[in-house]
Amino acid sequence: MRLASVRGMRDILPAETGLWQGVEGAIRELFGRYAYREIRPPVVELAELFARGVGAETDIVHKEMYVFPDRKGQMLALRPEATASVVRAYVEHAMHAGSDLVKLYYLGPMFRYEKPQMGRQRQFHQYGVEAIGSLDPALDAEVADLAAQLVADLGLDRARLRFRVNTIGCAADREGYRGVLLSHLGPRAVGLCSDCRRRLEQNPLRVLDCKVPSCREIVCEAPSSADHVCSACAEHFEGFKGHMEALGLSYEQDATLVRGLDYYTRTVFELASEELGAQDALLGGGRYDDLVALLGGPETPAVGFAGGMERLVMLLHREDREEPELDWYVIPVTDDPEVVRWTSQILAAMRRAGLAADRAYVRKALRKSLQVAARKAKGAVFVGPEEIASGAAKARDLAAGVERVVSLAALVDPDAVRGQLAAEEAS
Numbered sequence: 001m002r003l004a005s006v007r008g009m010r011d012i013l014p015a016e017t018g019l020w021q022g023v024e025g026a027i028r029e030l031f032g033r034y035a036y037r038e039i040r041p042p043v044v045e046l047a048e049l050f051a052r053g054v055g056a057e058t059d060i061v062h063k064e065m066y067v068f069p070d071r072k073g074q075m076l077a078l079r080p081e082a083t084a085s086v087v088r089a090y091v092e093h094a095m096h097a098g099s100d101l102v103k104l105y106y107l108g109p110m111f112r113y114e115k116p117q118m119g120r121q122r123q124f125h126q127y128g129v130e131a132i133g134s135l136d137p138a139l140d141a142e143v144a145d146l147a148a149q150l151v152a153d154l155g156l157d158r159a160r161l162r163f164r165v166n167t168i169g170c171a172a173d174r175e176g177y178r179g180v181l182l183s184h185l186g187p188r189a190v191g192l193c194s195d196c197r198r199r200l201e202q203n204p205l206r207v208l209d210c211k212v213p214s215c216r217e218i219v220c221e222a223p224s225s226a227d228h229v230c231s232a233c234a235e236h237f238e239g240f241k242g243h244m245e246a247l248g249l250s251y252e253q254d255a256t257l258v259r260g261l262d263y264y265t266r267t268v269f270e271l272a273s274e275e276l277g278a279q280d281a282l283l284g285g286g287r288y289d290d291l292v293a294l295l296g297g298p299e300t301p302a303v304g305f306a307g308g309m310e311r312l313v314m315l316l317h318r319e320d321r322e323e324p325e326l327d328w329y330v331i332p333v334t335d336d337p338e339v340v341r342w343t344s345q346i347l348a349a350m351r352r353a354g355l356a357a358d359r360a361y362v363r364k365a366l367r368k369s370l371q372v373a374a375r376k377a378k379g380a381v382f383v384g385p386e387e388i389a390s391g392a393a394k395a396r397d398l399a400a401g402v403e404r405v406v407s408l409a410a411l412v413d414p415d416a417v418r419g420q421l422a423a424e425e426a427s
């Protein structure tokens, strides 16, 4: 059997990692600007955390989670999302004691046993924020604004992105809405898919985000959760929408938006892009005012979002420019041990001076070595017995195509060398 990566889990190859690093850098810089600090929870957690936090009846936990016993029989899970982990860490480390509002962000791989397709993998990467400690609807809008700013910072076309927002109310509202929804969906159950008929009994809200077309038709007509929330939740929703408008964030209200995780309360939102096809959600989030207490902490309201890196990278679909990343590529011109030793020493001196440098380890014709160098570096350096005898080396500016003998000391300052080469070419 030929060994290959596991279905739905792919390699991110060097041609793409430049773009990934750029996006990760933009995320870290922006989240820092909004006063979020990074947290790195483990990839493996107790399975119980997600059953309790995300909901045992959600698709994510019920159907998609990778669960396995460790050697002592303890049931563990590869995390399918990070909010439950972050809140577990918040409670475990009593973070509420240090500050009234704790703002955290994360980046990392998540795992869900879903059917792989465009924009949906079994190992994917999420970036996300969690603001824990305030019920202020301005914070919900700040979180949405952060999402919009990320899109703007990355140079994506805002006009092709839409915020969908909804409110699903507090736990008591949801209990009431569940009954309203059941009386609407119950008589129409025959038209629902088999999964939704099961959901109807366990958690009818989950029917609202089913993607099966026949279910969608039935769901379109269903009563809206926003019409069945208490006055405090309705006021919160109005407040959130007001702050969105104040920040210039346009949105549409979507009565069927409920999100696939049970911990949400009140505000839910998604940022969707027409360019992503069927899996059009770039990111999604909302409030989870009961989760901290559910995981053993004090009653603490919170709001956050998570987005998929793969979908963001897909939207950016910029080809990696394959720009030479190294300052120097050093080429020993013979196998002479003295030459090889000098090559290693020059290379080490360059790296210690803070330059990015590499060397040819495979001996090739000079022309071939130069082609390799041109793909990797801005300049090439040749080391041979003559150069060693004179304490110098031949340096070539690969873009300008000019070369000259320079002192070994000068090689650790390639800008100066290249400046000289350029000046010579011009004269």
Ligand code: AMP
Pocket: 081, 112, 114, 119, 120, 121, 122, 123, 124, 125, 126, 259, 260, 281, 282, 283, 284, 285, 306, 307, 308, 309, 310, 311
């Ligand atoms: P969720 O945690 O389900 O609210 O998803 C938040 C975001 O993560 C989505 O909007 C997607 O961008 C991304 N996402 C979720 N599941 C996957 C997946 N299987 N593959 C790729 N991205 C995903």
